Each structure stands twice: as C-alpha cells, then as structure tokens.
Amino acid sequence: MALSDAKSVAMRPNPAHTAVLFGIKLPMWNLYLTVIGIAAALVLPFVVEGFTVFQLTQALVYAIAVLGLNLLTGFNGQFSLGHSAFYALGAYTAAIMVERYEVAFYWTILPAGIICFIGGFLFGLPALRLEGLFLALATFALAVATPQLLRYEHFEGFTGGVQGIDLFKPDSPIEFLGGDQWLYFVVLVCGALLVVGAWNLTRGRTGRAIMAIRDNPLAARTMGINTSLYKSVTFGVSGFYTGIAGALGAAVAEFVAPDSFTFFLSVWLLVGMVIGGLGSIPAAIVGGLFILYVPNISEALIGQVFGDDPSAKALIGVAFGCFLIFAVYVMPNGLAGFVRWFVARYSRPGI
Amino acid sequence: MDQFLQQTLSGLANGAIYASLALAVVMIYQAIDHFNFAQGEMAMFSTFIAWQLIAWGAPYWVAFVVCLAISFIGGMAIERIIFAPIHDAPALSHVVVFIALTLIFNAMAGFIWEFTIKEFPSPFPAELPFETKLIGPHEVGIVGITLIMLGMIYVFFRFTPIGLAMRAAAASPESARLVGISVKKMLGLGWGLAAAVGAVAGMMIAPVVFLEPNMMLGILLYGFAGAVVGGLTSPGGAVVGGFLMGVLEALAGTYVIGSELKLTFALVVIVAVLLFRPAGLFGRVVVQRV
Numbered sequence: 001m002a003l004s005d006a007k008s009v010a011m012r013p014n015p016a017h018t019a020v021l022f023g024i025k026l027p028m029w030n031l032y033l034t035v036i037g038i039a040a041a042l043v044l045p046f047v048v049e050g051f052t053v054f055q056l057t058q059a060l061v062y063a064i065a066v067l068g069l070n071l072l073t074g075f076n077g078q079f080s081l082g083h084s085a086f087y088a089l090g091a092y093t094a095a096i097m098v099e100r101y102e103v104a105f106y107w108t109i110l111p112a113g114i115i116c117f118i119g120g121f122l123f124g125l126p127a128l129r130l131e132g133l134f135l136a137l138a139t140f141a142l143a144v145a146t147p148q149l150l151r152y153e154h155f156e157g158f159t160g161g162v163q164g165i166d167l168f169k170p171d172s173p174i175e176f177l178g179g180d181q182w183l184y185f186v187v188l189v190c191g192a193l194l195v196v197g198a199w200n201l202t203r204g205r206t207g208r209a210i211m212a213i214r215d216n217p218l219a220a221r222t223m224g225i226n227t228s229l230y231k232s233v234t235f236g237v238s239g240f241y242t243g244i245a246g247a248l249g250a251a252v253a254e255f256v257a258p259d260s261f262t263f264f265l266s267v268w269l270l271v272g273m274v275i276g277g278l279g280s281i282p283a284a285i286v287g288g289l290f291i292l293y294v295p296n297i298s299e300a301l302i303g304q305v306f307g308d309d310p311s312a313k314a315l316i317g318v319a320f321g322c323f324l325i326f327a328v329y330v331m332p333n334g335l336a337g338f339v340r341w342f343v344a345r346y347s348r349p350g351i
Numbered sequence: 352m353d354q355f356l357q358q359t360l361s362g363l364a365n366g367a368i369y370a371s372l373a374l375a376v377v378m379i380y381q382a383i384d385h386f387n388f389a390q391g392e393m394a395m396f397s398t399f400i401a402w403q404l405i406a407w408g409a410p411y412w413v414a415f416v417v418c419l420a421i422s423f424i425g426g427m428a429i430e431r432i433i434f435a436p437i438h439d440a441p442a443l444s445h446v447v448v449f450i451a452l453t454l455i456f457n458a459m460a461g462f463i464w465e466f467t468i469k470e471f472p473s474p475f476p477a478e479l480p481f482e483t484k485l486i487g488p489h490e491v492g493i494v495g496i497t498l499i500m501l502g503m504i505y506v507f508f509r510f511t512p513i514g515l516a517m518r519a520a521a522a523s524p525e526s527a528r529l530v531g532i533s534v535k536k537m538l539g540l541g542w543g544l545a546a547a548v549g550a551v552a553g554m555m556i557a558p559v560v561f562l563e564p565n566m567m568l569g570i571l572l573y574g575f576a577g578a579v580v581g582g583l584t585s586p587g588g589a590v591v592g593g594f595l596m597g598v599l600e601a602l603a604g605t606y607v608i609g610s611e612l613k614l615t616f617a618l619v620v621i622v623a624v625l626l627f628r629p630a631g632l633f634g635r636v637v638v639q640r641v
Contacts (some may be wrong), residue, residue, distance in 0.1 A: 073443065079446055086453065129629070137621065138618075138625060140388060141575070141622070144569065144572045145615045148613070152611055263568060270447065300583075314462040314564075317461070328440070
C-alpha cells in the first residue's frame with residue numbers, strides 16, 4: 001500500500017464509529033447499554049428479594065469463571081474441559097485459609113487467584129506441546145480426576161475429605177446492607193475489576209498477540225511472537241480468573257466439597273461460554289446468567305409438566321445439551337455473534 | 352506372588368473393558384479426527400437398554416444381541432443426524448457437540464431409569480470348570496468375550512470388502528471417493544461399530560461396577576488413556592494400550608498409590624504419554640505439512 005493510501009485510510013473515520021442503528025450511533029449504543037447495565041447491577045439487590053440476590057451473586061461468580069475460560073478459548077484458541085479443577089483450587093484455597101488459618105475472607109481472594117495462576121501456568125507449560133484436541137483430552141482427564149484428589153485421605157487434614165469444609169460468608173460492615181447484598185457487591189466489584197483487566201489485556205499489544213496465536217499460530221510465530229510464553233501466560237491468567245471465581249463461589253455457597261467440582265462443572269462453564277459467545281467479554285455475563293437461570297426455569301417448566309418427580313430434574317441436562325447443539329448449528333458464535341450479525345445487518349453507515 | 356498374579360489377571364479383565372473403549376475411541380478418531388467424549392455415556396445408555404430388555408423378561412443373550420443392534424443403529428443415526436451437518440465445522444464445535452451428547456445421554460438415562468444403582472446380571476456360570484483362586488468366572492468371561500469381539504473386528508477389517516472400504520475411507524477420504532466408495536456411509540458404519548463395541552464394554556463392566564448413569568466417566572478416562580498409550584492411529588495399539596492400562600491400574604493400585612488415586616494415575620499417564628511420546632507405543636508419527 002502506498003503511503004498516500006495509508007494516509008487517506010487513516011483520515012477516514014472508522015465505520016464502526018459512525019454507523020447508525022435505529023437512529024442511534026453505535027458508540028452511543030455501547031455507552032447507553034453500559035450505563036443501563038451498571039445502573040441495573042447497582043439497583044437490583046435493593047429491589048429484589050434476598051434469594052434472588054443470592055442467585056444473582058452466584059450468576060456473577062459463574063460469569064467471572066466463564067470470562068476466564070473465554071480468555072483461554074475464545075481469545076487464545078486453547079480448549080479446556082478442566083476449568084472445574086481451577087475453580088475447585090480457588091474455592092479450596094479460600095476455604096482452607098479462612099477455616100484452618102483464620103484469615104479474613106477478603107484476603108483469600110487474591111491468593112486464590114495467584115495460586116490458580118501458578119497452577120494454570122504450570123498446566124499450560126506441558127499444554128504447549130498439546131495442540132487443540134489433545135489439550136481438551138488432558139484437561140478432561142484433569143477435571144475427571146479432581147474430585148478424587150480432593151477426597152484423597154492423606155490431604156484430609158487440609159481438604160476435609162468427603163465432608164468438605166464449611167465456611168461462613170463475611171458479615172456486612174455496612175448497616176443498611178444485608179449479608180447477601182454485601183457479598184453481592186463484593187463479587188460485583190471483583191467482577192468489574194476483572195472485566196476492566198480483561199478489556200485492557202485484550203485490546204493492547206498483548207491481546208493482539210494472544211488472538212494472533214488463535215488465528216494462525218505459525219504466522220504469529222513468524223511475526224516474532226513468543227507463542228509458548230503467551231500461551232502459558234494466558235493459561236495462567238485464565239486460571240487466575242477462574243480461581244477468583246472459585247474463592248468467591250466458596251463464600252457464596254458457604255461450603256466446599258469434592259462433589260461440587262465434578263467434570264460437569266467444567267461442562268456448565270463451557271455451556272456458558274458457548275451460549276454467551278466466544279471472544280466476547282460482555283458475553284460472560286450472559287453465560288453466567290444462563291448457567292444459573294436456565295436450569296431454574298427448565299426445572300419450573302419440567303415441574304409443571306411432570307409434577308414433583310425427582311428424576312424429571314435430570315431433564316435439565318437434556319435441555320442444556322439441546323441448547324448446546326442448537327447453538328453450534330444456529331449461532332456458532334453465541335449470543336455475541338448473533339448481536340454482531342444483527343448490528344451488521346440492520347445498521348446503516350453514517351456520515 | 353499369588354497377590355501379584357491375582358492383581359495382574361484382574362487387571363487384564365478390566366483392561367479388556369478399557370481396550371474395547373479405546374478401540375471405539377480410535378475408530379471414531381480415525382474416521383473424523385475427533386475424540387468421542389460421549390463414548391462412555393453412549394455405552395452406559397446401551398447398557399441401560401439391555402438392562403431394560405432383561406427386566407422385561409428377555410433372556411440375556413437375546414437382550415445382548417438386540418442391544419448391540421440398537422446401539423449400532425443409534426451410533427449411525429448420531430453420525431447421520433448430528434455430525435454429518437457439522438463435518439467441516441471447527442474443532443471446538445465438535446468438542447461442544449460431544450459434550451452436549453454426554454449431557455443428553457447422562458440426563459436421559461437419569462430421567463428414564465433414575466440415578467439409583469442397579470444390578471446387572473453376569474451371563475457367565477457362577478463357577479469355573481477348573482479350580483483357581485486367581486480369577487473369577489466373570490473376569491474370565493470378560494476377557495473371552497472381548498477377545499472374540501476383537502478377533503471378529505480384525506477379520507472384518509482385514510478380510511471383508513466393506514472393512515477394506517472403511518479403512519480406505521478413513522485413510523484417504525478423497526481417493527476413496529474417487530474409487531467409488533461412499534465415504535458418508537463408511538463414516539456412519541464406523542460410528543455404528545464404535546457404538547456397538549462400546550455397548551459390549553458397558554454390558555461387561557456393569558456387573559462389576561453396578562449400573563448407574565455416572566458409571567462410565569472414570570472408565571472412559573482409562574479407555575482414553577489406553578488409546579493414547581497404544582497410539583491413536585493404531586487400533587491394534589489401542590487394544591494393547593487398554594490391556595496395559597488395566598494391568599498398570601491394578602498393580603499401581605496394589606503396590607504404589609492405593610485405590611484412591613486411580614483417576615489421577617490415568618491423568619498422569621495421559622499427560623506423560625502426550626508429552627513424551629505423542630504417537631503412543633504403536634502409532635505412526637503424523638507430520639504436518641505447512
């Protein structure tokens with residue numbers, strides 16, 4: 001491209017900044033939606049009842065874990081079926097620090113993340129030699145083996161074995177906030193910080209390198225990107241996010257036990273990521289809400305059709321599975337992909 | 352010494368199950384280059400079908416054959432209906448669909464037959480015709496049935512025209528199509544066979560571990576380990592790998608790590624083999640052209 005061409009391209013406004021959807025410019029849409037989202041997140045815990053606050057908190061925790069998985073899979077192109085292991089590592093770190101060493105809960109969140117960063121980085125190192133499917137296989141093995149490791153009798157002094165560990169959620173220091181509401185805001189603040197972190201990480205030079213490795217590892221290497229370093233660091237960062245989610249999730253559930261961290265937890269996170277959309281940060285919130293609310297809604301529907309039959313609850317799994325297959329067929333890039341398509345289809349170029 | 356022999360033999364019996372699953376995994380891997388993470392749940396579902404037939408009063412071997420037929424048709428149907436349309440989709444789509452199938456089969460089995468454990472009958476006589484304390488009759492039966500099945504599959508692939516066509520379709524789809532082989536049909540057949548092999552494994556292990564929707568997850572992990580150890584490009588290697596994993600599991604469980612870390616052992620084996628010898632013991636090294 002000649003220099004003059006490059007200059008004229010640079011002078012032209014970015015089409016995404018001027019495109020108009022339903023009479024409103026796209027950047028304004030982003031601004032409005034962000035403001036509405038933040039306002040809703042701040043107001044909701046005061047207008048809904050306690051149990052809903054608890055559910056929303058859990059949904060946010062899932063959203064953080066989905067974001068972590070999405071950084072790895074959506075942005076870096078590495079598969080993981082083993083994120084339940086990192087979630088468990090984070091949750092147990094927090095629970096053990098609180099219960100065995102009497103550390104205040106807030107001081108366990110970051111260490112949980114850091115331990116999971118190290119865990120992720122170390123698992124990511126051998127994963128360098130495992131391309132795509134083989135990594136899926138190795139992480140699958142990790143997820144299947146995790147509950148058994150947590151139950152292992154020689155770790156029982158730490159992990160509590162089959163019984164797991166009870167911990168209590170932190171008390172609210174502010175008078176007008178209930179315990180659930182306080183924890184909601186703790187999770188919200190952590191989530192917001194992590195979203196900002198992910199946003200910064202993916203937009204800069206590092207983010208471009210991470211995505212280049214996803215799109216074409218060979219070309220990325222030729223361009224001088226240290227693919228092994230970036231891949232293991234991304235694995236570590238992904239573990240960091242999921243570990244923090246695990247620590248927060250332990251406080252929300254007030255309980256950790258091996259059977260909460262089975263292979264199926266990895267599957268839920270994968271479902272959340274795929275339905276929300278690969279390579280999209282806001283999609284994580286959709287994913288978190290999906291993981292929490294779709295089983296609840298399906299359970300209610302199933303309850304209406306089949307009555308109180310406990311085995312009918314199993315149908316939730318069927319519903320999740322069908323959603324997944326539907327997503328792969330109809331919107332392979334999840335809801336985020338659908339939104340992108342919708343915007344491209346219905347927006348007009350502006351001036 | 353007795354304990355060593357006893358553990359080795361019971362390891363071989365479990366190994367027969369792992370070998371069957373490893374073979375099923377490798378058959379699908381060769382056909383479409385993907386790991387079937389749903390293989391275990393498919394086998395579990397087939398076993399439940401057999402259990403239901405027996406509960407309805409069918410003799411064991413009738414239920415066995417009908418279950419194989421249903422699994423075969425079911426496997427073909429899954430390939431035709433679910434996987435054919437996404438044949439060219441990225442790898443992640445395949446992984447997601449396999450996971451979706453795992454969920455669906457697991458939940459369907461829980462819904463239809465509930466999550467309580469069920470006893471599954473063993474078709475073999477209660478006593479062996481010869482005196483031994485080293486191995487039980489069901490274990491001898493498992494190894495026998497598996498060896499017969501593997502022999503039949505070997506003959507099928509080695510000496511029949513369809514077997515040859517299937518090998519051709521897996522090895523080189525383009526060329527196979529040029530000589531008039533319907534690659535689509537061969538893919539479907541491969542899935543059907545894999546599902547049937549998995550069903551045999553499920554029916555053989557069910558009397559040992561009891562039948563319930565989650566029974567196959569750990570067993571499938573060992574199946575994968577067997578496939579990886581033997582080499583994903585070599586069906587015979589996968590079988591050897593499966594038997595090897597069975598024996599290693601039994602010996603490591605007795606002498607080294609105890610029974611509580613068996614799944615971790617499989618994890619370590621999988622990661623170690625993938626790291627240091629990705630082609631496995633008998634696989635060929637795949638060179639990628641860039």
